[in-house]
Structure formats: C-alpha cells, structure tokens
Amino acid sequence: MDDTLYGKRNKRGDWAPSKLLTYPPVFVWPVQPIRFLKWVFGYPGYLMPWNVLYAVVGTVLWLYATPSFETTKTFSIGWIAYLLVRNAALVFMFFGMFHLRLYMQRKQGTNFKYNAKWPSVGNDAFLFGNQTIDNVIWTFASAVPIWTAFEAVTLWAFANGIIPYVSFADHPVYCGIIMLLVPTFRDLHFYLVHRLIHWPPLYHAVHKLHHNNVNPGPWSGLAMHPVEHLLYFSGVVIHWIVPSNPVHAMFHLVHAGLAPAPGHAGFDKIVFGEDSAIDTHAYDHYLHHKYFECNYADGVIPLDKWFGTFHDGSAEAQERMDKRFMEQARRRQEKKARGQQQAS
Numbered sequence: 001m002d003d004t005l006y007g008k009r010n011k012r013g014d015w016a017p018s019k020l021l022t023y024p025p026v027f028v029w030p031v032q033p034i035r036f037l038k039w040v041f042g043y044p045g046y047l048m049p050w051n052v053l054y055a056v057v058g059t060v061l062w063l064y065a066t067p068s069f070e071t072t073k074t075f076s077i078g079w080i081a082y083l084l085v086r087n088a089a090l091v092f093m094f095f096g097m098f099h100l101r102l103y104m105q106r107k108q109g110t111n112f113k114y115n116a117k118w119p120s121v122g123n124d125a126f127l128f129g130n131q132t133i134d135n136v137i138w139t140f141a142s143a144v145p146i147w148t149a150f151e152a153v154t155l156w157a158f159a160n161g162i163i164p165y166v167s168f169a170d171h172p173v174y175c176g177i178i179m180l181l182v183p184t185f186r187d188l189h190f191y192l193v194h195r196l197i198h199w200p201p202l203y204h205a206v207h208k209l210h211h212n213n214v215n216p217g218p219w220s221g222l223a224m225h226p227v228e229h230l231l232y233f234s235g236v237v238i239h240w241i242v243p244s245n246p247v248h249a250m251f252h253l254v255h256a257g258l259a260p261a262p263g264h265a266g267f268d269k270i271v272f273g274e275d276s277a278i279d280t281h282a283y284d285h286y287l288h289h290k291y292f293e294c295n296y297a298d299g300v301i302p303l304d305k306w307f308g309t310f311h312d313g314s315a316e317a318q319e320r321m322d323k324r325f326m327e328q329a330r331r332r333q334e335k336k337a338r339g340q341q342q343a344s
Helices: 031-041 048-065 077-104 131-159 172-197 201-211 218-224 226-241 247-259 283-291 315-343
Strands: 007-009 016-017 269-271 277-279
Touching: 007 277, 048 077, 048 172, 048 247, 077 131, 077 218, 077 247, 077 269, 131 218, 131 247, 172 226, 172 247, 172 315, 201 226, 226 247
Parallel strands: none
Antiparallel strands: 007 016, 269 277
C-alpha cells in the first residue's frame, strides 16, 4: 500500500495524512441522523474496529477469566495475583503485537509512520537510555499493578453489594446504553485528567515522564508516572456511583488498558496487504506528543474545539497554535517583569 496516496512526507521524511482531522457528527446542528448512525455502526466508526474489540475482550475476561463473587468477596493475595498476571499477559500480547510487527520486524518500514525516526537509544531522558526498555518498565511496574488494584477493589465492592449492581437480564436496554457510553465517558475523563496534569507543577513532576516520548511507539501508551496511572485508571470509579454491571467496569478498564497501544503506535495505518489496512486513529494524539498543548482529548466530544486547542493537521491550525504560544509567552514575560519591579 502506497502511503503517498494518503499523505505526504516532508524533507525529514516525516509523514502526515492529507485528510485533515475532523470531529464525528455528534455535537452538530442541525442534527444529522443518517451521518450519525453511519458513524456509530459503520466501519471505521465509533464501534468498529477498536471499541467493539475492547468490549469483547472485557466481556470474555468477565465470563471466563475472572474469579467469582464468592472468591472476590474477601481480599486475598491469590486471586489478586491472578488478576495481575492475567492483565500483564494481556498487555504483553496486545502491545507486543504492535511492537513486533511495526518496530521489530518492521513489516511496513516507515510506510505511514509519522516520525521517520525509530525509538530513541542513548537518550538520558529514558531509563537505561533506551526508550523501549523505559516504556516497558513503566508499563509493567506501574500501569498493570494500578489497573489491577482498581479492578480488584471494584470486584470486591460488587461482591459485597457496596456499589450498585444492574443485571443485563433485568435491564438489557439500560445496560446496552451504558456499554455504548463507556468510550465517550472515557474521552471526557481523559480530557479532564489530561488538562489537570498539564498544569505546570504537575506536568514537571508527573506528566513529563510520558511526554519524553516525543516520537511515541506502542509501549509509550502506558509509560506514565504512577500518579498519572492513578488518575488515568480512576475513570472506572464512575461505575461505583452509576448503577452498572461488572461487564461495564471490565470493558472500561480494558479500554483504558489497551487503547493506548494503537493510539501511540506512531503509524497511521497497519498494513496487511496491497489494499488492506487498519486505521490506528493515532494522528490527533501524535500531534499532541509533537506540540504538547493541543488535542488533549481523543475526539468523540469536541472539547478541544470548544476550548481552542484543536489541531487538525493544517497550516492554519499550526498558525493558531503558534499565536497562542506567543501570547502565553508574552503574558509570562509581563508577569515576570511585574514581579521584578515589585521586588525592586
């Protein structure tokens, strides 16, 4: 598959899609029901391919690979360790699949790769000077344990009737709606947490670790500071408040745990043949890693557009962002000058 048919490269060899980023037909007026339904049920769209995959994985884990309520009613090392190993294996297989094909075997070379360079080696910003090793360590030493901790507490609370439980058999429509809304809620939660950790004190203490990955790869997705992991996986707490089924919580956690892999793949498409490929939908977040202060959300809710931080990949968006940066620099300089005057 020829990537020049879908985008272009600059002098450094970096690739960008020709098609500008757009928001789905959700928050639009007048309402566009046909376009909306095509987006929800079409391919690619809201459900396919990624959200359906995460929902299926979460459901299968709940039905066949999660201890019963009788077991989770009491905390014990055995079943919690089982969840930890299960989640680690899931992450290893899913993230490893992207890394093996795209970065180890390099099956498609730099075709559809946003940044022509490969993961950083000999860079002091990363543990052992190696971006991939650094990312893998943070994923398994922090992300998976914190994901597992939230899951264990949630299962324990369901088992003990501490949080409201809803049965699919008794309330199929309600439960179906909650399943559909999980990715949208994740988008909202991610945006709020993301803006919080871009607050300068938290950015330098916490989020900078993730942003060391200016040229992200699949393992960069969960390479975060433990504080960021706590905030990131805390979205599942909504199911402690809103009446839910454990399947909803499992879907939510699987979505949070696996979605960062394609979202940080560094490639726009994963190619399987001359005419077949899967879109990663990673370009919006790649631009965030490249420019830091744009595209804080993942695109279902047009939060970045509403708050003036949306970058669609165009020269006009770049110009708007540059002007915003210059204005911020001007205000910081004026504040610094006022402080110096008051001190003197």
